[in-house]
Amino acid sequence: MATAFEVVGGGGGAGGGTTLSDLYQNSKRLLLKSRDGLERLERLGYASSSLPSSSLDSSPELFDSVKRDIAQILSLCTDMDHLWRSIPAKSQRDLWKRKVEQVAEEAISLKDSLEKYSQRIQRRTQEAQERAELLGRVNGESSHVLRIFDDEAQAMQSVQTSSRMLEDAYATGVAILSKYSEQRDHLKRAQRKALDVLNRLGLSNSVLRLIERRNRVDRWIKYAGMIITIIIVIMVWRWTS
Structure with a gap:
């Protein structure tokens, strides 16, 4: 009989023959990567807070990368959710249930933070554009606004x-x-x-x-x-x- 660490999954984003332990390790690695990427975005957003352009415009690759990683983590959580339910031992099944739920909660929290960051950057960009348009109408020179x-x-x-x-x-x-x-x-x-x-x-x-x-x-x-x-x-x- 397979142990909890040897339960094998065949679908989702993990590919065939991947164990539950492998999926969990991949999800933890992606969590660290996503958290680091989000922190870098926040630093870029703070550095550009007084400029008319946004960090979202200046680093779209990083933003998209963090977004893809979070989506992949949630996909792995779906795969792991199917796998831990097939573990025969109740103690191991409860243990993996808590682990998967913890990963899912962290991924959802990162997703919410990323969405709030995106909304904040978009709002800041819109406010900067409105100020530029207002000053542009008064002065007639966009270079003066910049x-x-x-x-x-x-x-x-x-x-x-x-x-x-x-x-x-x-x-x-x-x-x-x-x-x-x-x-x-x-x-x-x-x-x-x-x-x-x-x-x-x-x-x-x-x-x-x-x-x-x-x-x-x-x-x-x-x-x-x-x-x-x-x-x-x-x-x-x-x-x-």
Whole structure:
């Protein structure tokens, strides 16, 4: 008697003599491929979100490939659904039923995501065309419309870059100030310990005054560092804006 992994199918998209295990492995491979393709489409769609053309127009081969892979997965699920029902052992039959249902659910989820992606791209393309037509009627020049879109995209990218640089500079300043604060606390504790030791040793007041002057110098150095950090942050912000 054939085991659950040796049940043989003869139709569908798998071809004759293909086992249930082979169909399942093929479906899992296609799921990974489809998921990767959909993620690439989403990245292309995000990159072209501010341009008048859509990623669906610029990568039709990838879109069609993902669509074909999902259709093939669903076809394999149909074949596997017929095969697992012929497994004699109930435990193995229930196991394969869950596996096939899981693959089918993932394939349907990918199909829904692909359809939503397609609708989103089509809607974005239509909106871009409507804006182009509106501006074209006002200005009478389609090249001017395209130049406006390019300027907007470059401006948005520049703003995002400037914002990231300002955030990095701010984070650096905060880290430096925090470090100064930690060093100040360490110095205070060290000075208190040193003063206690010096008092116990009976050192002269001149030595204590020298230590106090050094403390004031360190404090001015700390303030100067904070001011320099703030100036650097302001200069970076003005340079990027």
